[in-house]
Amino acid sequence: MSSSAPAPATVTRSNRDPLRLVDVDFVRFYVGNAKQAAYFYAQSFGFEIEQISDLTTGSRDAASYLLTQGNIRFLLTTGLHHQHPACQEVALYGDGIKDIAFTVDDATKAYEECLRRGAESAYEPVEVSDEHGTVVMAGIKAMGRVIHSFVSRTGEYSLDNVKKGGQFMPKFQKQTDLAINQYNRQNPVGLFYVDHCVANVELGKMNYWVDWYSEILDFNLFKHFDDNDISTEYSALMSKVMDSGRELIKIPINEPAEGKRKSQIQEYLDWHNDTPGIQHLALLTKDELHTVSRLRQRGVDFLRIPDTYYETVWDRVGEVKEDNEVIRDLKILVDRDDKGYLLQIFTKPLQDRPTLFFEIICRRGSESFGKGNFKALFESLEIEQARRGNL
Ligand SMILES: [Fe+2]
Numbered sequence: 001m002s003s004s005a006p007a008p009a010t011v012t013r014s015n016r017d018p019l020r021l022v023d024v025d026f027v028r029f030y031v032g033n034a035k036q037a038a039y040f041y042a043q044s045f046g047f048e049i050e051q052i053s054d055l056t057t058g059s060r061d062a063a064s065y066l067l068t069q070g071n072i073r074f075l076l077t078t079g080l081h082h083q084h085p086a087c088q089e090v091a092l093y094g095d096g097i098k099d100i101a102f103t104v105d106d107a108t109k110a111y112e113e114c115l116r117r118g119a120e121s122a123y124e125p126v127e128v129s130d131e132h133g134t135v136v137m138a139g140i141k142a143m144g145r146v147i148h149s150f151v152s153r154t155g156e157y158s159l160d161n162v163k164k165g166g167q168f169m170p171k172f173q174k175q176t177d178l179a180i181n182q183y184n185r186q187n188p189v190g191l192f193y194v195d196h197c198v199a200n201v202e203l204g205k206m207n208y209w210v211d212w213y214s215e216i217l218d219f220n221l222f223k224h225f226d227d228n229d230i231s232t233e234y235s236a237l238m239s240k241v242m243d244s245g246r247e248l249i250k251i252p253i254n255e256p257a258e259g260k261r262k263s264q265i266q267e268y269l270d271w272h273n274d275t276p277g278i279q280h281l282a283l284l285t286k287d288e289l290h291t292v293s294r295l296r297q298r299g300v301d302f303l304r305i306p307d308t309y310y311e312t313v314w315d316r317v318g319e320v321k322e323d324n325e326v327i328r329d330l331k332i333l334v335d336r337d338d339k340g341y342l343l344q345i346f347t348k349p350l351q352d353r354p355t356l357f358f359e360i361i362c363r364r365g366s367e368s369f370g371k372g373n374f375k376a377l378f379e380s381l382e383i384e385q386a387r388r389g390n391l
Contacts, residue, residue: 018109019218021102023159024194024249025151026066026073027281028099030086034078037095038065040350041074042180044300045283045358046189049181050165051172055080059171062086066168070192072283073162075099089145094271094353097278099139100197100249101149103159110150111138119216122147130170133157140216143201143209143253144276148217189298190291195284195361196241196250196369200265201276206238206255213242213251222250222367236263241369252369254279271353280346280357282369288343288362289322292330295360301348305331308380316372317341320364335372340365344373 031037041047047067054063061084067074077098079087089098104110108125115121122139129135133155139147153159162168175181201209213219222241236259241252256263268279285291296302310328317336320327322343327334333344343362350356361370 016105018104018106018113021104021217021244021246021248023071023103024073025101025103025149025159026075026099027097027194027197028075028077028101028149029095030089030093030098031076031078031095032090034063034065034076037076037078038067039180041067041076042184044298045069045295046184046187046191046298047072047074048184049175049178051168051174053169053172057171057173064172066172069189071163072191072193073168092273093145093275093277094355095351096145096272096356097197097281098145099147099149100142100251100278101137101151102248104150104152107136107138107150107152110152111140114140114216117216122149128170132167132170135169142212143199143205144272146199146277187294189294190285190287191283191360192286193284194249195282195363196252197281198239198252198254198279199276200254200268200272200279202269202274203256203266205276206240206253209253210240210242213253217244219244219251237265239369268355272355278356280359282344282359282361285360285362288332288345288360289326289330291360291362292332292345293326296330302331303346303348305333305377306380306384308383309333309376311383312380313376316376333370333373333377335366335368335370337366337368339367342366342368342370344370 029037038049042049047069049065050068051066052064053059060080062080063078065076067076077086079085081087111121111125119140122141125136125138127134127136133153135157136152137149139149142148153162156166157169165174167174199209210221214221219242222243236257237254238257239252239254241250243250254265256265256269265279268277269275313334314324317334320334320341327343331345335342335344341364343364345360347358350358
């Protein structure tokens, strides 16, 4: 080590909190066939198939497709041989989310700090570098099959550079001539970032993972009017929301509860090899009506909402600036809290198993998650049932 005084930049860096999360670096999916999945997400949801890492770029173990839209970066990864963890996990869980990765100043320090606080290692620090820069990654285990990677980047691989279209990591190659990318640029869907990411855990484990996010990653229990358990006869789940701070990401954690019907959380666990995992990603748009009409044109399959929902919704939420008729035609849900309102809609599962789905959300002041819609949806289904004489 040099005996001379360290440069000011070094002092600043070493004094920083190792768990200061700069951004969501990427969300990694393990899928059975990344090439085909990339076209599904590009065609259905307007993502750009921006960069690819596969045999042709020197990646011998896995193929990964970087899909981008706004500040969303999905990495779709398929193993190229049967021992690759992606192949093994797809066999157990089907396609789904493996990793919510965070950009940090120093991935090794963030990882070591988490282990010191009691986290379990998912993988030790790995460094990949070439003449353009360096990327260091290390991972810790979260609930079930989910991990959080820490990613630190230098040189041309800085996240700012990646956001401007720079190369994602060594062995990735930009795609310049895909017709689907050109179409998507001309017909933007308008998704901006991952608003929240919901995890399903086993009965009795919600509070364990609330404490884990608080103790290991310094997340806070998000305080707002419905931060208590929302177990009702309708929702059949309990949920607490963990907040990363700095408006980066919120992670609601659900556990099953007894209700009138089988809990949707239990159904997820049944089809996810009894293993906790990510149930949905909520992708934020600033114009729900535009985004949802584009997604419907592209053939996205949304949950069916009974017309009866719209017989009571405006009494419940009051005035909104969007056209009420268009909201009804597009089958968008609306909810209000003390800070404002939100518009939301849920896709059907994105793969054959009833596991991962997306939510498309637009916030007009509201900071909550659409709790009022649980009850409203079940009630409107019952109105339909009653009309059929089946209640
Ligand atoms: Fe949600």
